[in-house]
Amino acid sequence: MKNIFHMDFMENKDLMILVYVILGILLFATLLFYIVGKLKPQAKLGELKARTKSWWVMATLVLGATLINTTACYIAIALLSFVAFRELYSVLGFRESDRRAIFWAYVAIPIQYYLAYIKWYGAYIIFIPIVMFLFLQLRLVLKGNTTGIIKSMASLQWMLMLTVFGISHMAYLLSLPNLPNYDAGGRGLLLFLVFLTEINDVMQFTWGKLLGKHKIIPKVSPNKTWEGFIGGVISTTIIGYFLGFLTPLSVVQVVCVSFVLSCAGFFGDIVMSSVKRDIGIKDMGASIPGHGGVLDRIDSLAYTAPVFFHLVYYLAYPSVC
Amino acid sequence: MQKLVLRFVYGYIIRVFLRIIVGVRFADARFLLKEKQFIIVANHNSHLDTMTIMASLPRSIIHKVKPVAAADHFGKTKLKAKLSNYFVNTLLIQRKRDKDNPANDPINRMVKALDDGYSLILFPEGTRGEPEIQQPLKPGVAMVLLQRPHIKYVPSYMKGMGKAMPKHDSLIVPFSSSIVFGEPKEILPGDDVSSILTRMQLDFNELQSEISTP
Numbered sequence: 001m002k003n004i005f006h007m008d009f010m011e012n013k014d015l016m017i018l019v020y021v022i023l024g025i026l027l028f029a030t031l032l033f034y035i036v037g038k039l040k041p042q043a044k045l046g047e048l049k050a051r052t053k054s055w056w057v058m059a060t061l062v063l064g065a066t067l068i069n070t071t072a073c074y075i076a077i078a079l080l081s082f083v084a085f086r087e088l089y090s091v092l093g094f095r096e097s098d099r100r101a102i103f104w105a106y107v108a109i110p111i112q113y114y115l116a117y118i119k120w121y122g123a124y125i126i127f128i129p130i131v132m133f134l135f136l137q138l139r140l141v142l143k144g145n146t147t148g149i150i151k152s153m154a155s156l157q158w159m160l161m162l163t164v165f166g167i168s169h170m171a172y173l174l175s176l177p178n179l180p181n182y183d184a185g186g187r188g189l190l191l192f193l194v195f196l197t198e199i200n201d202v203m204q205f206t207w208g209k210l211l212g213k214h215k216i217i218p219k220v221s222p223n224k225t226w227e228g229f230i231g232g233v234i235s236t237t238i239i240g241y242f243l244g245f246l247t248p249l250s251v252v253q254v255v256c257v258s259f260v261l262s263c264a265g266f267f268g269d270i271v272m273s274s275v276k277r278d279i280g281i282k283d284m285g286a287s288i289p290g291h292g293g294v295l296d297r298i299d300s301l302a303y304t305a306p307v308f309f310h311l312v313y314y315l316a317y318p319s320v321c
Numbered sequence: 322m323q324k325l326v327l328r329f330v331y332g333y334i335i336r337v338f339l340r341i342i343v344g345v346r347f348a349d350a351r352f353l354l355k356e357k358q359f360i361i362v363a364n365h366n367s368h369l370d371t372m373t374i375m376a377s378l379p380r381s382i383i384h385k386v387k388p389v390a391a392a393d394h395f396g397k398t399k400l401k402a403k404l405s406n407y408f409v410n411t412l413l414i415q416r417k418r419d420k421d422n423p424a425n426d427p428i429n430r431m432v433k434a435l436d437d438g439y440s441l442i443l444f445p446e447g448t449r450g451e452p453e454i455q456q457p458l459k460p461g462v463a464m465v466l467l468q469r470p471h472i473k474y475v476p477s478y479m480k481g482m483g484k485a486m487p488k489h490d491s492l493i494v495p496f497s498s499s500i501v502f503g504e505p506k507e508i509l510p511g512d513d514v515s516s517i518l519t520r521m522q523l524d525f526n527e528l529q530s531e532i533s534t535p
Contacts, residue, residue, distance in 0.1 A: 090497035
C-alpha cells in the first residue's frame, strides 16, 4: 500500500511547478469561457467548453498516472496505444483474412511495453521495426489470400509503427537511467514532452484562429495556416525554454529541442489529417467529447515522442548510447 | 443465485470487457425500465450480439430478459444446454414449427415465456450470416407479437460486431463497434405478419443510418 500511494512527487519541486502551471491554465481557460459565455451568450462556445472539460479529465489522468505510480503509467500509455491502434484498424477496411495477423499485432502491444518496462533497450527498439515487421507479413502469407495482400502488409506495419512503436517512446522515457544532479527524472521528461506537445497543438490552433490567413497545405487541412504554425512554433519554443528545468538539457539544447518538437507536432497532425481525408471521416472516434477519438488527440504525440526521445537520448545520455 | 450471477457477469465483467477491450460504444438503455415487458429485436452478426445487448440492459432487469436461441446450436449436448440456460439465461427453441406437440412449438414457447413475465431478445434474421450484411426477417417474431399485441417491441441495431467476432471464427479481434436502440413500439390493430416485418425492417434501416453518422 505504501508503495502504491507513495507521493514522492510532492517533495519534487520541479514536478510540482508543472502541476501548478497545468492547473492554472485549465482554471484560466474554464473561467475565461465561463465569463465570455455570460457576457456574449451568442458566441458559440459549446465545443470549446466541451474540449476544456475533456482537458480536465485528460490532465488529471495523465498527472495521476505519471506522478503517483510509475508502473501504472506504463499500463496507461499501453492502453493509449491499444485504443489508438483499434481506432485505426476499425476505419482502414482490412480483409477478413487479415484477422489472425491483426490479432498478433494486438499481442505485440503488451510485449513492446513490457520490454520498455524491464528496460531492455536493445529488444525494445527492434521488436516492432524488425521482429513484428518480418513476422506479420509471414502470418498474412500463411493465410493464403493474396488478393490485396500488399495493402494489408503495408497498412498493418504502418499502424503498429505510428500507434505502438512511436507512442511507446513515451514509456521508455520512464525507463531511462538516473542522471546525477537531475531530480525530475523520466517523469519530468515525460511530462515535458506531453505538456509541450499538447500546448503546441493549442497554440497552433489559437494563433491560427486569431491571425490565420495564408494556408500552408489546404488540400490536406484547410485550417492550418502559416500564421498558426509560426505563432505556435515561437510560443512553444518560449514555453519549452521556461520549462527546461524538467529536463537534463542545457539552455541551448532545450530551445532547439522545443523548436524541433513543435515542428514534429505539426507534422504528426497533418499526417493524420491526410489519412482521415483519404478515408473521408472527420474524427477517428467519439471517445473524447469535443476532441474526437483518442488518435485525434495523440496524433502529434506519435511524431513528437520518438523525435524527443532520441534527441534527449543522444544529447543527455551519452554514457548509455 | 442465478440472478446475482447474471447481474455480476453482464453488468460488470462482460460490460467492462466489451467496453475496454473490444471497444463497444453502449447506448443508454435505462428507458427500458419504464416498460414492464418488451421484446428486443436486433440484427445478428456475431456471438457478441447477445452479450452486448445483455450488457447494455439496466442491471436490475438483466435476469428478467431471455435471449431466444436455436436449440440445435446451443442445446447440442445436455451440458451445453445447461450452461447456456444458466449463464446466458437462454430460451432454447427449435427452428421449425411443431404441430404435433404444441408444448414444444417455438411460437408457443416464446408466448409462454412472455406469460411467465420474461422479456425476450430475438434475432429475426435467424442466423448470423455474412458479417455486416442483413438478411430477410423471419416471421416468428411477428406471430408472437400478434398473439400478445400489448407487448412492445424495441428495435436495436449493432455495427462492427461481425468484424470483431464473425461467424466461423471464435477468435475475438477488437474492433470499434456500437449499439443503438429505437423507441419501444406496439403493433397496430389490423397488422399482419408481413406488415409487421416491413415496419421492423424500416426501423432497422433507420437505426442503421443513425449508427453510421455519429
